[in-house]
Amino acid sequence: MGTSEKIYFYPLWLRIWHAFNALGILTLIITGISMQSSFETAIIGFNTVVNLHNIAGILVFISYLLFFTGNLVTGNGKYYLMKIKGFFKNLTKQGTYYAWGMFHGQKSPFPLSEKRKFNPLQKISYLLVMYFAVPIVIITGIALLFPEIIIDQTWGLSGVFLTAILHSTMGFLISIFLIIHLYIASVGKSPLDNYKAIISGWHHL
Numbered sequence: 001m002g003t004s005e006k007i008y009f010y011p012l013w014l015r016i017w018h019a020f021n022a023l024g025i026l027t028l029i030i031t032g033i034s035m036q037s038s039f040e041t042a043i044i045g046f047n048t049v050v051n052l053h054n055i056a057g058i059l060v061f062i063s064y065l066l067f068f069t070g071n072l073v074t075g076n077g078k079y080y081l082m083k084i085k086g087f088f089k090n091l092t093k094q095g096t097y098y099a100w101g102m103f104h105g106q107k108s109p110f111p112l113s114e115k116r117k118f119n120p121l122q123k124i125s126y127l128l129v130m131y132f133a134v135p136i137v138i139i140t141g142i143a144l145l146f147p148e149i150i151i152d153q154t155w156g157l158s159g160v161f162l163t164a165i166l167h168s169t170m171g172f173l174i175s176i177f178l179i180i181h182l183y184i185a186s187v188g189k190s191p192l193d194n195y196k197a198i199i200s201g202w203h204h205l
């Protein structure tokens, strides 16, 4: 494949963030679900699961700082900016392609290039996950680690309870994102192409 057909989309710092983040979030989802079900075996007690969840949470928090700063100081942040113009039209176009067009030999409506790393649906979902869901899950997670900083009562409900609800709701949304993310990442030149790209940094057009 010639050099003109591949783009260096994922610089090293981004790949490091993504690897720690993926590992951390997978651990958080597994331990999080297991805490909800009070899962316990002779080997992995409830306390071990809680400790694992806390450690993975701190890992995701630290790697989020890398993601956030990296996007501020390098050109990668520009790929997350959305235009209001044509917002719904473009999302519908991409949605129709994923649901119908790509199974009928149509060309991608938003082919990727140096200027466009994400199609509109990828962009909105990455934006919501990385600048809304993950920050909320981190902030509520830190609060739950230090519950004494949480306000006692609002609307007659315990602050810790409300924080925990918000924390697990966002965790649930991130889990749904991850399932869709894994599927959509397999839509490429060949099913493994994008997975190779997030490891090597090079995206093949």
Ligand code: HEM
Pocket: 009, 010, 014, 018, 021, 022, 023, 025, 026, 076, 079, 117, 122, 126, 129, 130, 134, 174, 178, 181, 182, 184, 185, 194, 195, 196, 197, 198
């Ligand atoms: C086993 C877990 C995961 C795998 C195999 C995976 C795979 C991939 C692949 C193949 C890409 C590049 C292609 C694309 O942009 O679609 C990518 C990019 C991305 N992933 Fe994941 N992912 C995983 C977990 C996650 C998680 C948990 C999050 C966030 C909570 C996440 C957020 C992102 C973001 C924001 C990008 C774009 C980064 C950029 O180019 O600026 N991924 N992932």
